[in-house]
Amino acid sequence: MTLDNDSTKFRFGWGLPLTMGIATILIGIVAIALAFVSTMISVAVLGVCIFAAGIAQIFYTFSSRRWSDIMMHILLAVLYLVGGYYLIRRPISGAISLTLFLSLFYILSGAYRIATGLVSNMPGRSWAFFGGLVTLLLGGLILGNWPGASLWVIGLFVGVDLVLLGSQLAALAFTVHHVEKEIHPLREQGSSTGHSRRHRTA
Numbered sequence: 001m002t003l004d005n006d007s008t009k010f011r012f013g014w015g016l017p018l019t020m021g022i023a024t025i026l027i028g029i030v031a032i033a034l035a036f037v038s039t040m041i042s043v044a045v046l047g048v049c050i051f052a053a054g055i056a057q058i059f060y061t062f063s064s065r066r067w068s069d070i071m072m073h074i075l076l077a078v079l080y081l082v083g084g085y086y087l088i089r090r091p092i093s094g095a096i097s098l099t100l101f102l103s104l105f106y107i108l109s110g111a112y113r114i115a116t117g118l119v120s121n122m123p124g125r126s127w128a129f130f131g132g133l134v135t136l137l138l139g140g141l142i143l144g145n146w147p148g149a150s151l152w153v154i155g156l157f158v159g160v161d162l163v164l165l166g167s168q169l170a171a172l173a174f175t176v177h178h179v180e181k182e183i184h185p186l187r188e189q190g191s192s193t194g195h196s197r198r199h200r201t202a
Contacts, residue, residue, distance in 0.1 A: 018169070054076075058077045
């Protein structure tokens with residue numbers, strides 16, 4: 001059996017995803033340690049994105065031909081611009097509003113998953129019930145500490161998400177490295193076999 005070198009080489013190897021994973025984990029740890037700062041940054045970045053979406057809506061109105069469509073795009077643009085500007089100028093107030101929405105979302109989502117785990121006959125319903133219970137308790141914990149929790153919850157969640165993402169990248173890098181170690185002997189064996197055949201032919 002021969003293996004083509006070009007077909008068995010990974011394009012970026014395992015060093016790049018490992019470096020990105022470690023960097024992402026470190027950024028996530030910093031975000032957790034500085035939860036207030038990361039919360040304010042997250043809210044401000046969200047405000048910039050929403051404001052940019054409002055500008056895009058304004059340009060999109062020029063492609064509409066019906067008056068009702070134009071008015072709808074203008075209304076959406078105004079809502080996006082006002083909402084984005086509010087988050088940029090008042091990140092603390094924005095964080096309070098977003099945290100309240102987040103807590104209610106977790107409570108409703110957790111209650112739905114608990115009900116699904118109790119009523120449904122699907123496989124793994126016990127995990128759905130357990131996950132829903134944790135989500136419900138998390139939402140209740142956030143709501144119970146609202147609005148004080150608004151100053152750190154979003155930053156904490158962003159930091160945890162970055163740590164998990166970095167861990168996934170690092171795990172991917174080690175998987176690629178393991179596969180490369182298994183392929184390398186086969187690659188050398190295929191190369192030596194091809195060399196021997198060419199030598200006998202010559």
